[in-house]
Amino acid sequence: MKLKLAERMENIKASEIRELLKLTEDPSIISFAGGLPSPELFPIEEISKIASETVLTEGKAALQYSTTEGYHLLREKIAKERIKGGFLKPEASKILITNGSQQALDFTGKLFISPGDIIFCESPTYLGAINAFNAYNPRFIELPMDDEGIIIEEFIAAIKKYPNAKFLYTIPDYQNPSGITLSIERRKEIARLSEFYELPIIEDSPYSELTFEGDMLPSIKSFDEGGYVIQLGSFSKTFCPGFRIGWIFAEDDILQKYILIKQGADLQSGTLDQRIIANYLKDYSLEKHILKLRETYRIRRDVMLDTMDTYFPKTVKYTHSKGGLFTWVELPSHIDTKVLLEEALQYKVAFVPGSSFFPTEKKNNFMRLNYSSMSEEKIRDGIIRLSQIISKYCEAAHTQEKKLIKV
Numbered sequence: 113m114k115l116k117l118a119e120r121m122e123n124i125k126a127s128e129i130r131e132l133l134k135l136t137e138d139p140s141i142i143s144f145a146g147g148l149p150s151p152e153l154f155p156i157e158e159i160s161k162i163a164s165e166t167v168l169t170e171g172k173a174a175l176q177y178s179t180t181e182g183y184h185l186l187r188e189k190i191a192k193e194r195i196k197g198g199f200l201k202p203e204a205s206k207i208l209i210t211n212g213s214q215q216a217l218d219f220t221g222k223l224f225i226s227p228g229d230i231i232f233c234e235s236p237t238y239l240g241a242i243n244a245f246n247a248y249n250p251r252f253i254e255l256p257m258d259d260e261g262i263i264i265e266e267f268i269a270a271i272k273k274y275p276n277a278k279f280l281y282t283i284p285d286y287q288n289p290s291g292i293t294l295s296i297e298r299r300k301e302i303a304r305l306s307e308f309y310e311l312p313i314i315e316d317s318p319y320s321e322l323t324f325e326g327d328m329l330p331s332i333k334s335f336d337e338g339g340y341v342i343q344l345g346s347f348s349k350t351f352c353p354g355f356r357i358g359w360i361f362a363e364d365d366i367l368q369k370y371i372l373i374k375q376g377a378d379l380q381s382g383t384l385d386q387r388i389i390a391n392y393l394k395d396y397s398l399e400k401h402i403l404k405l406r407e408t409y410r411i412r413r414d415v416m417l418d419t420m421d422t423y424f425p426k427t428v429k430y431t432h433s434k435g436g437l438f439t440w441v442e443l444p445s446h447i448d449t450k451v452l453l454e455e456a457l458q459y460k461v462a463f464v465p466g467s468s469f470f471p472t473e474k475k476n477n478f479m480r481l482n483y484s485s486m487s488e489e490k491i492r493d494g495i496i497r498l499s500q501i502i503s504k505y506c507e508a509a510h511t512q513e514k515k516l517i518k519v
């Protein structure tokens with residue numbers, strides 16, 4: 113069948129890695145590939161009670177269409193309880209409920225990107241954002257990071273080189289995939305630069321509350337005096353992703369544009385889901401639930417990093433995330449982690465090769481490992497298996513290097 117598709121579909125391709133990762137559905141495979149919250153921590157009994165009460169007591173409204181902006185009590189709860197600190201007092205009127213923050217990424221592409229437009233992002237960045245933005249044919253400019261996130265001098269140089277860039281997309285907290293956190297000084301600086309250069313900042317914050325060490329950091333939005341920062345939030349990582357409920361927090365004129373886009377896309381997010389979450393937030397403590405997540409994920413991160421410290425070859429580097437779900441591994445530059453994945457699957461262990469997270473310059477010697485969704489025992493076992501393959505590849509790379517030096 114020959115279909116005359118839109119040009120944008122040329123940018124939307126099935127990835128070979130996704131095909132490989134389908135194999136991880138085999139339960140005997142220890143998969144560090146996903147980015148899933150731990151399902152045994154979902155508050156199933158509480159949700160079951162709240163869901164049935166919501167239908168019984170509010171059914172006529174809960175099963176009906178509602179406003180595009182979202183359920184007002186949920187928007188109030190988000191403004192008051194989920195958005196913390198800062199200059200600006202978040203008000204419910206600045207919140208738009210979306211179907212996860214993934215929908216907000218798609219809307220951001222629709223709102224800002226015409227074909228060929230420049231957008232800035234971290235290098236590496238979230239694969240789902242690359243896919244969402246790619247549908248609108250942008251040109252990505254990747255900004256390098258160090259241990260404190262985006263390097264400000266590089267950001268300024270990029271703004272000067274590309275003064276018409278549409279926005280910076282950043283994940284400041286425990287970044288997906290690198291686990292890196294943007295320092296407070298740089299958050300302030302990025303907010304200041306956004307106002308000075310009138311450059312919107314898309315601050316994607318699904319992990320901000322999943323901190324393992326100390327308090328959560330103030331957002332870039334909390335330093336946003338110019339109103340150029342658009343913050344995306346989500347209940348996926350702090351509650352349950354199956355609800356598909358997230359939000360956009362932005363100043364009025366920008367938010368109105370997002371609302372128009374949402375009207376055209378799906379009219380509204382599910383009324384029942386929004387009310388169930390709002391009632392959960394009323395009757396139970398999400399703070400307590402998040403404390404449990406933090407504690408469990410911190411222990412799992414420690415097991416992963418300790419096992420890597422013991423078994424990985426010393427030439428391998430990895431990040432020590434202070435929260436979130438991931439660590440990011442750098443292997444010697446000769447090693448292609450896509451090739452390594454094929455062998456890892458035979459050892460029944462999986463990860464995501466790093467090349468997927470670079471929108472332009474495909475670097476092949478990285479991998480992303482997730483520690484949130486598995487028992488400590490499995491994490492240890494999987495990392496030991498992975499270390500055996502990695503050691504083999506590192507040795508082969510080392511021998512090859514020696515041969516080259518001799519020649």
Ligand SMILES: Cc1ncc(COP(=O)(O)O)c(C=O)c1O
Nearest residue numbers: 147212213214238288346348358
């Ligand atoms: C950085 C980032 N943004 C957005 C999303 C999408 O999350 P949601 O479930 O809220 O759509 C994810 C999911 O993994 C993510 O890591």
